[in-house]
Amino acid sequence: MNPINNFMGAGHDTVLMAIVAGVFLLAGLVKGVVGLGLPTLSMGLLAGVMPPAQAAVLLILPSLLTNAWQMWDGAALASLLRRLWPLQLGVVAGTLWAPVSLVTLNAGLASMGLGAALIVYALLGLFAMPLAVPQRGERASSFVTGLLTGAITSATGVFVFPAVPYLQALALRKNELVQALGLSFTVSTVALFLRLVMEGSFAMGQLPGGWSLLLPLPAALLGMAAGQVLRGRVGEKGFKRLFFAGLLLIGVYMVARGAMH
Numbered sequence: 001m002n003p004i005n006n007f008m009g010a011g012h013d014t015v016l017m018a019i020v021a022g023v024f025l026l027a028g029l030v031k032g033v034v035g036l037g038l039p040t041l042s043m044g045l046l047a048g049v050m051p052p053a054q055a056a057v058l059l060i061l062p063s064l065l066t067n068a069w070q071m072w073d074g075a076a077l078a079s080l081l082r083r084l085w086p087l088q089l090g091v092v093a094g095t096l097w098a099p100v101s102l103v104t105l106n107a108g109l110a111s112m113g114l115g116a117a118l119i120v121y122a123l124l125g126l127f128a129m130p131l132a133v134p135q136r137g138e139r140a141s142s143f144v145t146g147l148l149t150g151a152i153t154s155a156t157g158v159f160v161f162p163a164v165p166y167l168q169a170l171a172l173r174k175n176e177l178v179q180a181l182g183l184s185f186t187v188s189t190v191a192l193f194l195r196l197v198m199e200g201s202f203a204m205g206q207l208p209g210g211w212s213l214l215l216p217l218p219a220a221l222l223g224m225a226a227g228q229v230l231r232g233r234v235g236e237k238g239f240k241r242l243f244f245a246g247l248l249l250i251g252v253y254m255v256a257r258g259a260m261h
Helices: 003-009 013-034 039-044 052-072 077-097 107-126 138-156 163-169 172-201 219-230 236-260
Strands: none
Touching: 003 013, 003 172, 013 039, 013 107, 013 236, 039 052, 039 163, 039 236, 052 172, 052 219, 077 163, 077 172, 107 138, 107 163, 138 163, 138 172, 163 172, 172 236
């Protein structure tokens, strides 16, 4: 039986709403601190109480609006656009025209592979072995990274790799990195939506009666605001440790989720 029907049948709709709010509050908090993790955490934590299609529907607005907020929150957007437009162009091209998509690739294997890559990268960062991108040829490397990120996004719905390690390797300052992540995630979200529409595979699904797409939004925004306050109290070195630790946890989670498929 559908887990959500158990809740509804037992008259516990209020409890389910509280769980949803708590999940998005936590996911928003994590995103506010390290700049990523809202979709991964939300989908994973909601999997036990509702079908993935319903969780994905609830995720649409919080993901798009928190990414847009993250993108606009800071003074570096103009300079980031001038520097990172090849990356964003590659993301759009890779997402829209990749030969594989969410409906053709084994989601479990893809999740495990991406998770393993994030774990390796996070461990390199935690043990002070940072990667760096040479300034010469940066535009070409940005475009190629965008293409790869777009192709992986099209196939898995995950847009953290290799864009996140690449952006961190550009040696951006703390707030610049978070803003750059917001920019990349916003472009990736819109591009993935367009790809799903092009394939005719986008489905809004069915929400429980009386529910709204706006339901999780206040919790996600409140959590993100709290996370931004916490980030403001963390120095550059402390933020880098949190950033790589967050990537490590997300990587472990992705491997575990893939193994369960």
